[in-house]
Amino acid sequence: MKLPSFLLAIRRNKISSYFIVSLICIVISLIVLVSSLTRYISESELRAWGNLLDNFSIIQPKANILSSSILDKLENYSIIERYIPFNDTIIKMPGILNSEYRPVFALKIEDIEDFISFFHAELLEGEFPKKGSREIALSKDIVEARNLKIGDYIGKAIDEDEFLWGRFKISGIIDGKISVGLISFEYWQRRSPQPFSYIAFPVKGKLKEMNRYIINKSNFNIKLETKTSFIKRYREKYRNLNKLILIIIVILTVSLILIIILFVFLFLKNRAKEFALFYSKGIKLSRIILYTIKEISMLMIIGWLLGVCFSQIILYLIKIVVFKKGVFLASIGSREFLLTLPIIFSLIIISILVIVKNLNINNILKEIIGE
Numbered sequence: 001m002k003l004p005s006f007l008l009a010i011r012r013n014k015i016s017s018y019f020i021v022s023l024i025c026i027v028i029s030l031i032v033l034v035s036s037l038t039r040y041i042s043e044s045e046l047r048a049w050g051n052l053l054d055n056f057s058i059i060q061p062k063a064n065i066l067s068s069s070i071l072d073k074l075e076n077y078s079i080i081e082r083y084i085p086f087n088d089t090i091i092k093m094p095g096i097l098n099s100e101y102r103p104v105f106a107l108k109i110e111d112i113e114d115f116i117s118f119f120h121a122e123l124l125e126g127e128f129p130k131k132g133s134r135e136i137a138l139s140k141d142i143v144e145a146r147n148l149k150i151g152d153y154i155g156k157a158i159d160e161d162e163f164l165w166g167r168f169k170i171s172g173i174i175d176g177k178i179s180v181g182l183i184s185f186e187y188w189q190r191r192s193p194q195p196f197s198y199i200a201f202p203v204k205g206k207l208k209e210m211n212r213y214i215i216n217k218s219n220f221n222i223k224l225e226t227k228t229s230f231i232k233r234y235r236e237k238y239r240n241l242n243k244l245i246l247i248i249i250v251i252l253t254v255s256l257i258l259i260i261i262l263f264v265f266l267f268l269k270n271r272a273k274e275f276a277l278f279y280s281k282g283i284k285l286s287r288i289i290l291y292t293i294k295e296i297s298m299l300m301i302i303g304w305l306l307g308v309c310f311s312q313i314i315l316y317l318i319k320i321v322v323f324k325k326g327v328f329l330a331s332i333g334s335r336e337f338l339l340t341l342p343i344i345f346s347l348i349i350i351s352i353l354v355i356v357k358n359l360n361i362n363n364i365l366k367e368i369i370g371e
Helices: 006-012 014-042 044-053 068-076 109-117 140-145 185-191 207-216 227-237 239-270 272-280 285-322 334-358 361-369
Strands: 057-061 080-092 101-107 122-126 135-139 168-175 181-184 197-202 222-225
Touching (some): 006 014, 014 239, 014 285, 014 334, 044 101, 044 227, 057 207, 080 109, 080 185, 101 185, 109 185, 135 140, 140 168, 207 222, 222 227, 227 239, 239 272, 239 285, 239 334, 272 285
Parallel strands (some): 101 181, 135 168
Antiparallel strands (some): 057 222, 080 101, 080 197, 122 168, 135 181
């Protein structure tokens, strides 16, 4: 006797099939959404600084100011193409849970053009901030995301939810692969006197070599902020949040496994007569077991794939409905696949064990003789 096709078996047992597919789809969707949204929120600092720190490093004095002797040594090192004094603050960007921001650099007027030239950016419209003025030049993406234009005012004095202190008039728009604001160093120092740091630009392709040189000069009495140190601090900062997410995922997974075990028991019990009929017509028990394993595994894989696809649809809807403008780059990445693949494999393995243990010759014979 030939066993019925999987599609026919699923159609005959559509309630059970729909239940297991829907259950796995919902749980996988929750896990993927929680993981991807949490990753998106926690990586806001990386989005703000990652591209910048791919091009320069930040030299911070451990004392209030770098001594002239240290500056002379840095200036005489051939791999450092330019170092620029600066202060920094941040400006708000539209994003989920008010977590998104971009850096704002307070630079001397003579340093602004050199700064943006390192990123192959240019002034698209307007002009750079004048010395000592309360003006700000913004990247094109910030202007578009916040629906701003030249002549508009921004700052905490106007909007309490703004991160940028004070009140600034937009004087120019910057175009390029950079997302920053630029203000007058002289104005910032006058209004908010504080120790300043230095941006160190290396000769092209020599960033790592420059960083090693500065780090090895321990007598410099400075702190160097590189992308490596930034990522290390970022991971420390969000370690507890990642642990919490992992705990939530474990709870969801354990709950799903327990439900699946119960489901497989009921699945075998409800189809006991069908399996007994197969056996009575000469089909070997091993074939019946393999057939059942394939059917359950197929349903679980379908539920997993639908869960991943459904998560992607939800993220897309969040982007186009909630964040028509602004920054919403949450997506399903390798982390989400690495989280869900062990889950679906575990479910399949546990189901196989339950099927092999309960779908045995004694139970089938009992069903045939009507016990």
